[in-house]
Amino acid sequence: xxxxxxxxxxxxxxxxxxxxxxxxxxxxxxxxxxxxxxxxxxxxxxxxxxxxxxxxxxxxxxxxxxxxxxxxxxxxxxxxxxxxxxxxxxxxxxxxxxxxxxxxxxxxxxxxxxxxxxxxxxxxxxxxxxxxxxxxxxxxxxxxxxxxxxxxxxxxxxxxxxxxxxxxxxxxxxxxxxxxxxxxxxxxxxxxxxxxxxxxxxxxxxxxxxxxxxxxxxxxxxxxxxxxxxxxxxxxxxxx
Amino acid sequence: xxxxxxxxxxxxxxxxxxxxxxxxxxxxxxxxxxxxxxxxxxxxxxxxxxxxxxxxxxxxxxxxxxxxxxxxxxxxxxxxxxxxxxxxxxxxxxxxxxxxxxxxxxxxxxxxxxxxxxxxxxxxxxxxxxxxxxxxxxxxxxxxxxxxxxxxxxxxxxxxxxxxxxxxxxxxxxxxxxxxxxxxxxxxxxxxxxxxxxxxxxxxxxxxxxxxxxxxxxxxxxxxxxxxxxxxxxxxxxxxxxxxxxxxxxxxxxxxxxxxxxxxxxxxxxxxxxxxxxxxxxxxxxxxxxxxxxxx
Amino acid sequence: xxxxxxxxxxxxxxxxxxxxxxxxxxxxxxxxxxxxxxxxxxxxxxxxxxxxxxxxxxxxxxxxxxxxxxxxxxxxxxxxxxxxxxxxxxxxxxxxxxxxxxxxxxxxxxxxxxxxxxxxxxxxxxxxxxxxxxxxxxxxxxxxxxxxxxxxxxxxxxxxxxxxxxxxxxxxxxxxxxxxxxxxxxxxxxxxxxxxxxxxxxxxxxxxxxxxxxxxxxxxxxxxxxxxxxxxxxxxxxxxxxxxxxxxxxxxxxxxxxxxxxxxxxxxxxxxxxxxxxxxxxxxxxxxxxxxxxxxxxxxxxxxxxxxxxxxxxxxxxxxxxxxxxxxxxxxxxxxxxxxxxxxxxxxxxxxxxxxxxxxxxxxxxxxxxxxxxxxxxxxxxxxxxxxxxxxxxxxxxxxxxxxxxxxxxxx
Numbered sequence: 001x002x003x004x005x006x007x008x009x010x011x012x013x014x015x016x017x018x019x020x021x022x023x024x025x026x027x028x029x030x031x032x033x034x035x036x037x038x039x040x041x042x043x044x045x046x047x048x049x050x051x052x053x054x055x056x057x058x059x060x061x062x063x064x065x066x067x068x069x070x071x072x073x074x075x076x077x078x079x080x081x082x083x084x085x086x087x088x089x090x091x092x093x094x095x096x097x098x099x100x101x102x103x104x105x106x107x108x109x110x111x112x113x114x115x116x117x118x119x120x121x122x123x124x125x126x127x128x129x130x131x132x133x134x135x136x137x138x139x140x141x142x143x144x145x146x147x148x149x150x151x152x153x154x155x156x157x158x159x160x161x162x163x164x165x166x167x168x169x170x171x172x173x174x175x176x177x178x179x180x181x182x183x184x185x186x187x188x189x190x191x192x193x194x195x196x197x198x199x200x201x202x203x204x205x206x207x208x209x210x211x212x213x214x215x216x217x218x219x220x221x222x223x224x225x226x227x228x229x230x231x232x233x234x235x236x237x238x239x240x
Numbered sequence: 241x242x243x244x245x246x247x248x249x250x251x252x253x254x255x256x257x258x259x260x261x262x263x264x265x266x267x268x269x270x271x272x273x274x275x276x277x278x279x280x281x282x283x284x285x286x287x288x289x290x291x292x293x294x295x296x297x298x299x300x301x302x303x304x305x306x307x308x309x310x311x312x313x314x315x316x317x318x319x320x321x322x323x324x325x326x327x328x329x330x331x332x333x334x335x336x337x338x339x340x341x342x343x344x345x346x347x348x349x350x351x352x353x354x355x356x357x358x359x360x361x362x363x364x365x366x367x368x369x370x371x372x373x374x375x376x377x378x379x380x381x382x383x384x385x386x387x388x389x390x391x392x393x394x395x396x397x398x399x400x401x402x403x404x405x406x407x408x409x410x411x412x413x414x415x416x417x418x419x420x421x422x423x424x425x426x427x428x429x430x431x432x433x434x435x436x437x438x439x440x441x442x443x444x445x446x447x448x449x450x451x452x453x454x455x456x457x458x459x460x461x462x463x464x465x466x467x468x469x470x471x472x473x474x475x476x477x478x479x480x481x482x483x484x485x486x487x488x489x490x491x492x493x494x495x496x497x498x499x500x501x502x503x504x505x506x507x508x509x510x511x512x513x514x515x516x517x518x519x520x521x522x523x524x525x526x527x528x529x530x531x532x533x534x535x536x
Numbered sequence: 537x538x539x540x541x542x543x544x545x546x547x548x549x550x551x552x553x554x555x556x557x558x559x560x561x562x563x564x565x566x567x568x569x570x571x572x573x574x575x576x577x578x579x580x581x582x583x584x585x586x587x588x589x590x591x592x593x594x595x596x597x598x599x600x601x602x603x604x605x606x607x608x609x610x611x612x613x614x615x616x617x618x619x620x621x622x623x624x625x626x627x628x629x630x631x632x633x634x635x636x637x638x639x640x641x642x643x644x645x646x647x648x649x650x651x652x653x654x655x656x657x658x659x660x661x662x663x664x665x666x667x668x669x670x671x672x673x674x675x676x677x678x679x680x681x682x683x684x685x686x687x688x689x690x691x692x693x694x695x696x697x698x699x700x701x702x703x704x705x706x707x708x709x710x711x712x713x714x715x716x717x718x719x720x721x722x723x724x725x726x727x728x729x730x731x732x733x734x735x736x737x738x739x740x741x742x743x744x745x746x747x748x749x750x751x752x753x754x755x756x757x758x759x760x761x762x763x764x765x766x767x768x769x770x771x772x773x774x775x776x777x778x779x780x781x782x783x784x785x786x787x788x789x790x791x792x793x794x795x796x797x798x799x800x801x802x803x804x805x806x807x808x809x810x811x812x813x814x815x816x817x818x819x820x821x822x823x824x825x826x827x828x829x830x831x832x833x834x835x836x837x838x839x840x841x842x843x844x845x846x847x848x849x850x851x852x853x854x855x856x857x858x859x860x861x862x863x864x865x866x867x868x869x870x871x872x873x874x875x876x877x878x879x880x881x882x883x884x885x886x887x888x889x890x891x892x893x894x895x896x897x898x899x900x901x902x903x904x905x906x907x908x909x910x911x912x913x914x915x916x917x918x919x920x921x922x923x924x925x926x927x928x929x930x931x932x933x934x935x936x937x938x939x940x941x942x943x944x945x946x947x948x
Contacts, residue, residue: 057417076420076421076423077426080423081423085421085422088417088418092415093418094410094411094418095415096410096414101407105407105408105411105419106422108422108423108424109423152422153421156422156423274671275671277674323893333617334900336617336671337837337841337892338892338893340834340837341890341891341892341893341896343834344834344838344886344888344889345889345893346889347882347885348882348884348889351881351882351885352883462830462831463682469679473672473675507686509679509682509683510686513676513679513680513683516679520664520667520672520676521667
């Protein structure tokens with residue numbers, strides 16, 4: 001069904017890495033409008049690098065098309081302005097800034113007057129953030145920081161949200177709640193999501209489609225429901 | 241007692257200058273954890289621009305200072321763009337070398353253009369004494385220099401907390417990568433920091449030499465930078481409020497403690513360096529700074 | 537390297553030894569030329585400016601070279617950015633001036649006091665470096681460098697330092713009577729064609745003889761320093777400090793005592809700074825407080841970077857640059873296209889500042905790296921035991937400069 005929708009992200013021959021070390025060895029993937037796509041892979045497979053390549057944080061080659069426009073030469077600030085929000089690994093909140101300022105920074109590229117309304121809306125979603133709006137973000141717990149990071153990313157009203165291992169370092173119960181939230185956001189706002197995860201069970205649970213990345217190549221791809229029943233994946237990532 | 245109070249007043253006006261230069265250092269340190277070793281020379285140069293505008297171009301004194309602040313901000317922005325930005329902000333060595341190169345070059349240019357003979361700088365504040373406390377005279381100059389510090393600190397705080405560029409600046413200071421990921425252009429934001437720092441520095445030197453007791457010359461900030469660095473480190477290198485406390489404290493140490501413990505005046509610099517060393521040894525984040533966490 | 541270099545040598549072969557010998561020969565020849573051709577008033581005239589290459593300036597350069605060599609140990613090889621080398625240089629200068637002037641010590645004997653004193657001072661300064669890192673260390677050491685002039689001016693120290701007037705020494709290094717320096721110059725003067733450049737035919741005055749002798753002695757002092765540092769770098773502690781520079785944490789977990797090696801390298805660096813100070817005063821005859829400000833420490837950093845961080849020969853290049861550039865800049869009175877005003881005043885400082893900035897951009901490895909790159913086009917030295925390595929192995933520098941590193945890897 002996803003084939004009929006417009007492609008938000010269409011990546012081909014993606015290569016990239018850090019200095020002389022090549023991590024991504026040329027692969028293709030795509031994300032359609034309204035989809036939740038997950039990229040699975042072990043440590044060092046190149047998941048984070050893939051997201052960093054999309055948002056322009058590293059040198060990369062190949063074509064990265066965002067709604068048909070090639071962004072493979074664009075800088076991160078330009079890509080953000082084109083509607084891509086990236087929640088980096090380790091959450092990337094601004095620890096010295098207050099919760100409120102973190103959200104305001106999220107809306108940095110916006111010039112409309114609805115920023116306060118959006119902020120209120122996120123405070124409704126995550127009441128704990130409202131309680132702590134004047135506290136330094138660094139004083140929040142890991143789960144709260146992850147919520148803040150997601151809310152901050154969504155403050156830019158992106159059409160594509162990149163999430164880098166949101167489950168990392170969080171308690172299972174919080175992770176479950178977080179992924180439910182992603183699912184809701186996706187359904188309510190229609191935000192397209194590209195999630196990179198190690199927790200295959202959870203991620204595939206909310207995803208439409210998935211890719212499995214190994215050593216910089218895509219090994220398996222398919223609808224989430226198929227992947228969740230794939231023997232190889234079950235062995236490698238689900239521990240069953 | 242009279243002498244003691246007089247020394248306090250002296251210390252305050254010296255400390256005010258250290259505080260201002262320290263704030264300039266803090267503006268750059270906050271953003272990139274870099275110390276601009278040429279900050280004192282930037283400030284000296286800006287002071288000379290104000291001097292030239294006022295004495296040779298006939299610009300009214302305060303207009304000259306404000307114009308010089310703008311010009312030095314532009315100059316610093318240009319230097320940031322051409323000499324600083326090409327380097328990775330996380331790799332300090334080349335940047336430190338560049339600022340040392342700037343230190344030498346700017347000092348030399350000022351020496352070539354204006355020579356090393358001290359010149360009297362026009363007064364910026366009413367002369368004479370405002371009041372007398374316990375027999376000691378509190379001059380208008382002292383009052384206004386200290387006031388300047390608080391006005392500048394207030395202005396910077398507003399700028400950082402109430403404007404969008406200020407928000408971007410704080411974001412970049414906090415986490416460079418995340419700032420890029422919300423669409424902040426890091427380069428121009430850091431450039432803004434350099435410009436503001438240069439403007440504050442220019443004001444600092446203008447205020448410092450705007451008294452008949454002192455004159456302006458190319459080496460005016462050579463030791464001033466050491467005092468300011470100690471002040472900034474004492475207060476915490478990333479804290480504007482800390483810079484004020486640090487600056488005034490160093491000024492007071494210089495004028496009160498040093499004569500009281502019987503150390504000759506030459507050693508006031510030593511006192512500042514000892515303070516610097518003790519702070520960095522035992523509380524590297526200073527009194528009000530954010531402790532740095534070292535990740536391995 | 538697209539084309540193979542014109543000359544290739546393999547370590548251990550006769551050709552390689554010849555190549556090295558030629559290198560050392562040229563160096564020795566240069567030393568002799570400087571000693572005897574410029575003992576008088578050697579100068580090059582360019583655009584009506586006289587550029588003096590007098591031997592006294594070369595001796596001054598040697599003092600800087602030794603100090604920068606010390607900086608190489610602590611900054612180049614151990615990765616601790618110290619802006620305080622001028623402090624130890626000044627301490628060495630004043631200590632030797634005091635011992636020579638007030639206690640009639642011979643110059644070289646003062647090293648017996650200077651080296652341990654500066655070593656201990658330096659080690660003491662290495663202790664804060666254990667906790668104070670990078671930029672903070674630069675700040676503290678810069679402060680240290682800044683306070684030396686005020687220490688010298690202290691009333692209590694005035695009997696020893698002579699305060700603002702400067703500590704004068706009358707003692708010179710006098711060549712032994714049996715050494716016919718005079719005769720050598722005259723003999724050289726008689727050589728056809730080139731002889732005219734050596735002396736004026738009437739031998740050397742006793743002042744000139746002293747200069748030549750001072751130069752020789754200080755050259756030997758420098759060579760000994762270089763030999764010792766060279767051996768140190770190649771030895772076990774040398775590998776340890778380079779490991780500290782490259783990655784402190786992994787050095788520590790591999791059993792390298794950070795505290796020990798850092799303080800030691802500060803000690804060695806400071807001792808070399810002190811030796812440099814002795815050479816400086818022995819040549820100049822006076823130590824004045826204005827010579828040892830933080831500016832001097834910054835000049836040493838200029839020398840370090842301009843020559844090449846982490847290379848021994850970089851210290852030579854850097855020392856020559858910071859000794860000659862300011863002098864030559866101030867002897868430049870006319871230069872086509874440059875207004876006179878810009879030639880009078882601290883033009884040297886401007887040139888050094890610009891040099892520092894430009895080199896950081898275009899040649900982060902300093903002049904030495906540039907020369908090596910150039911030389912690599914013509915000469916390649918293959919390692920001694922090629923069977924295990926492929927023939928295109930790394931080139932090895934014949935001037936025994938091991939462990940090159942570019943500026944980027946010194947931590948700040």
